[in-house]
Amino acid sequence: MNRQTVSSSNIHSIGYDPVSHTLEIVFLSGGIYQCRGLPVTVYQALMTAAFKGSYFYVSHSQCLSNREDWLIIRRGNPPLFNIANIYHALESCVAQLQATIG
Incomplete structure (x- = not known):
C-alpha cells in the first residue's frame, strides 16, 4: 500500500x-x-484535515467503536490524544463547516 507522509503530531x-x-x-x-x-471519502477527508489525528478520532470513529476492526501490523506506543488535540480538531471542523456554509 502506498502511503503519504503527513504533517501531524501523532501520525x-x-x-x-x-x-x-x-x-x-x-x-x-x-x-x-x-x-x-x-x-474513500474517509481517507480523502482525513488527508485534507488540518489536524489529522484528532480529526480521525473525532469525526471518523467507525473502527474505533470496535477495536476488533483494527488489524495491527506493528504495535507501537499508543498515540497520545488529549483534550487539546480534540479541541483543535473541533475548531478545525467548525472552521471547515463555516467556510462551506459561507
Missing part, C-alpha cells in the same frame, strides 16, 4: 487501498494499523 503517514477499502495509518510511535471497509 507519520496514511495510505488507502481502494480495492479492499483499507485505511492504513502509521503513527509516529511506530505502530501501523489498518481498518478495512472504509469508504
Whole structure:
C-alpha cells in the first residue's frame, strides 16, 4: 500500500487501498494499523484535515467503536490524544463547516 507522509503530531503517514477499502495509518510511535471497509471519502477527508489525528478520532470513529476492526501490523506506543488535540480538531471542523456554509 502506498502511503503519504503527513504533517501531524501523532501520525507519520496514511495510505488507502481502494480495492479492499483499507485505511492504513502509521503513527509516529511506530505502530501501523489498518481498518478495512472504509469508504474513500474517509481517507480523502482525513488527508485534507488540518489536524489529522484528532480529526480521525473525532469525526471518523467507525473502527474505533470496535477495536476488533483494527488489524495491527506493528504495535507501537499508543498515540497520545488529549483534550487539546480534540479541541483543535473541533475548531478545525467548525472552521471547515463555516467556510462551506459561507
